[in-house]
Structures are given as structure tokens and as C-alpha cells.
Amino acid sequence: MMFVRYGLLAIIGFTGGFVIAAGLVAFITVIGVLTRLAIRTNTASRIMMYEDVVVLGAGIGNIVILFELNLPFGIIGMIIFGGFAGSFVGCLAVALEEVIQVFPIFAQRIKLKFGIPFIVFCLALGKGVGALLHLYMKYK
Incomplete structure (x- = not known):
């Protein structure tokens, strides 16, 4: 088994x-x-x-x-x-x-009027937190 x-x-x-x-x-x-x-x-x-x-x-x-x-x-x-x-x-x-450069075209196509800076901030924050977790956490 x-x-x-x-x-x-x-x-x-x-x-x-x-x-x-x-x-x-x-x-x-x-x-x-x-x-x-x-x-x-x-x-x-x-x-x-x-x-x-x-x-x-x-x-x-x-x-x-x-x-x-x-x-x-x-x-x-x-x-x-x-x-x-x-x-x-x-x-x-x-x-x-x-x-x-695709983000502005995408935002225009889905008719997104506001929130683009928040989306970019969340993407950057997620990437940063993920990198820090990967750097400082030991997986055993």
C-alpha cells in the first residue's frame, strides 16, 4: 500500500x-x-x-x-x-x-473605469509577499 x-x-x-x-x-x-x-x-x-x-x-x-x-x-x-x-x-x-502595455487595452475592452491602480498594487503586493515567504520560510 x-x-x-x-x-x-x-x-x-x-x-x-x-x-x-x-x-x-x-x-x-x-x-x-x-x-x-x-x-x-x-x-x-x-x-x-x-x-x-x-x-x-x-x-x-x-x-x-x-x-x-x-x-x-x-x-x-x-x-x-x-x-x-x-x-x-x-x-x-x-x-x-x-x-x-496590454493592461490599458484590456481595461478599455472590459469598460473598467476605475480601480486599475488598485489592481496593479495588488499584483505587486502579492508578488512581493510571495517572494518574501519563499525567501524566509524553510520547507522541510
Whole structure:
């Protein structure tokens, strides 16, 4: 009976992780980070390589975080990782800024007259509280 329970939990965990990872990669693709990056760098012929690297990076990043692996090469490895992570976050932030421009169009379509600052405040507050909880709470 215990084997079935652990097997079921493993299947649920695996499929949940798969769905979240697929959603992240789809989100990055939909907001156009890779397309804009390829166009700006004149490397549009290598767009498939960009997509493969994003999927590979997400997978390796998940493994490193899940199993709490140490990065190799000491401080040099941290500097290299920090550079790549900073570049990714910067590209994602610029792409999200363009997505944020959807809010006024959405508000106009649903005929929302007031409350937009409150909605944006609630989104920011929820993101901040979630980040703080994730940072300071230990899950064991």
C-alpha cells in the first residue's frame, strides 16, 4: 500500500513539475523574448538553438535547485552564472514591460473605469509577499 502511495505522489510531482516547466517555456516564447533577441542580434537563423538552450537551461536550473547542487569552478563559476542569470532576467523584464502595455487595452475592452491602480498594487503586493515567504520560510 505504501508503494502505491509513494508512486502516486511521484507521478503527481513529476507531472506538476512538467506542466509548470512547459508553462514557463511557453510564457517565454509567447512574450517574444527569443524572437526579439534573435532579431536584435541578427541571428534569426539560429532561433531553434535559442529555444533548445532555454529548455536546457530551465532543466539544468531545476535540477541544481531541486538537488541543491554546488556550482563548479568556485567564484568564477558564480560570476559566469550571475552574468547569464542577469542577462536572462533583464531580457525577461524588458519583454514583460511590453506585455504590461496590454493592461490599458484590456481595461478599455472590459469598460473598467476605475480601480486599475488598485489592481496593479495588488499584483505587486502579492508578488512581493510571495517572494518574501519563499525567501524566509524553510520547507522541510
